[in-house]
Amino acid sequence: MKIVLLGTAHPYRGGLASYNERLARELLKEGHDAEILTFTLQYPGIFFPGSTQYSDSPAPEGLRISRVLNSVNPLSWLRTGRLIRKMNPDILIIKYWHPFMAPCFGTAARIARRNRKKITRVICIFDNVIPHEKTLIDRILTKYFTGSIDGAVFMSASVGDDLRTFRINIPVVLSPHPLYDNYGSPVPRETALKKLSLDISYEYLLFFGFIRAYKGLDLLLNAFADARFRNRNIKLIVAGEFYESDAPYRSLIEKQGIADDVILMDRFIREDEVAYLFSAAELIVQPYRSATQSGVTQIAYHFEKPMLVTDVGGLSEIVPDGKCGYVVQPEPVAIADAIDDFFRENRKNDFVKGVREEKAKFAWDRLTDAVMKVYTNI
Numbered sequence: 001m002k003i004v005l006l007g008t009a010h011p012y013r014g015g016l017a018s019y020n021e022r023l024a025r026e027l028l029k030e031g032h033d034a035e036i037l038t039f040t041l042q043y044p045g046i047f048f049p050g051s052t053q054y055s056d057s058p059a060p061e062g063l064r065i066s067r068v069l070n071s072v073n074p075l076s077w078l079r080t081g082r083l084i085r086k087m088n089p090d091i092l093i094i095k096y097w098h099p100f101m102a103p104c105f106g107t108a109a110r111i112a113r114r115n116r117k118k119i120t121r122v123i124c125i126f127d128n129v130i131p132h133e134k135t136l137i138d139r140i141l142t143k144y145f146t147g148s149i150d151g152a153v154f155m156s157a158s159v160g161d162d163l164r165t166f167r168i169n170i171p172v173v174l175s176p177h178p179l180y181d182n183y184g185s186p187v188p189r190e191t192a193l194k195k196l197s198l199d200i201s202y203e204y205l206l207f208f209g210f211i212r213a214y215k216g217l218d219l220l221l222n223a224f225a226d227a228r229f230r231n232r233n234i235k236l237i238v239a240g241e242f243y244e245s246d247a248p249y250r251s252l253i254e255k256q257g258i259a260d261d262v263i264l265m266d267r268f269i270r271e272d273e274v275a276y277l278f279s280a281a282e283l284i285v286q287p288y289r290s291a292t293q294s295g296v297t298q299i300a301y302h303f304e305k306p307m308l309v310t311d312v313g314g315l316s317e318i319v320p321d322g323k324c325g326y327v328v329q330p331e332p333v334a335i336a337d338a339i340d341d342f343f344r345e346n347r348k349n350d351f352v353k354g355v356r357e358e359k360a361k362f363a364w365d366r367l368t369d370a371v372m373k374v375y376t377n378i
Contacts, residue, residue: 001090002033006080006108008095009038009065013055013268015180015209015295016127020095021060022182026364028062035064037080042071043100049243050210050268057271069104077104081111088118091375094149097127099141109148121378123371126154129162132214132290142166151374153367156293156314171377175370176318179362180299183274192279198235198263205236205339206281208269208296210243216287216310216330218252223287223335225256234343236285239265239277278303283342289330291315301359306351308338323354 005024008016020036027034042053059065068083070076084092092112094105109122129142146166154160155177163172193200205224211217217238224236236258242249246266253259269277278284284300284307291313298318300307307325309315321327326338341347 003091004089005036005093009036040067077107081108084112095125099138102141102145106145106148121150124149124152173370178364179302187279192276195276209240216289220287222332226336237263241268
């Protein structure tokens with residue numbers, strides 16, 4: 001089939017770009033004619049909270065990526081829609097994560113569907129239907145976008161529930177977030193620690209990804225201040241760029257007296273660094289206040305690492321409690337109790353075994369199967 005993906009890709013950085021590029025590779029592997037249309041402008045600079053939107057890595061080999069869509073220029077939305085219509089694909093796949101993108105995606109999709117030569121079906125893969133940080137116009141924008149699609153794949157039950165408040169007359173399939181297996185293979189722990197200049201005599205927790213209030217880093221810092229972790233050769237790595245002021249977090253670290261045990265890598269983490277961070281860590285901690293699903297869990301599965309997640313959104317669907325790690329309430333005491341149990345009871349080997357069993361559920365061909373199932377039911 002001829003398939004066009006519309007969304008983030010190189011030269012833009014981050015998990016969304018990696019997801020679209022990895023999905024395109026899987027479609028090509030399965031024999032489809034697949035290419036990506038991405039942005040000429042993704043976010044105006046004043047709307048982007050990080051240091052840069054762009055990757056410093058070379059373009060991925062073997063993928064066709066064209067920059068065509070300006071998220072804030074309606075003329076670009078029209079041109080992109082007409083271009084897709086001219087390309088005449090069987091399927092247009094859009095990965096949706098935020099209402100800001102609803103006007104450009106929704107307009108381009110509506111035009112692409114008006115194809116007299118061939119019916120182009122628009123299938124959305126939803127990260128979120130309702131964003132973590134809500135505004136008054138989210139529902140209006142999302143309603144506009146969901147009116148432009150023919151079917152959907154969602155990655156957690158909670159996202160499916162949100163989608164049903166907008167559309168109930170389209171085929172949908174639940175398919176969990178696939179593995180992020182594009183960051184290379186695990187490396188020996190000693191190699192990773194040496195690469196990161198970390199002391200081999202310590203064990204490490206890892207908080208990974210950009211930092212905003214809903215990610216709950218403050219909950220983890222308060223949990224890590226528990227007296228049970230002092231003088232136990234345990235350190236916390238915080239690896240990710242602040243997408244809000246870092247001052248409250250730095251103040252909390254000082255107030256709790258844990259500065260010597262917290263390693264702040266407060267910047268965007270390059271793809272070639274990911275394998276070292278996950279290979280160095282014993283436990284991946286996601287203390288989120290709200291969530292749908294998370295790509296971090298799928299990186300952890302790839303590197304076969306136990307996880308501690310909070311019982312919000314779809315995280316408990318992905319990490320079976322007591323098998324692959326812990327599912328706890330988003331409270332410092334509950335987080336601290338789980339971390340203490342992990343090290344005190346030596347849970348690592350049992351959890352790694354569980355992770356290896358569970359990760360088979362998250363192969364990329366399960367996602368492409370879900371897309372095709374939606375397509376055949378439209």
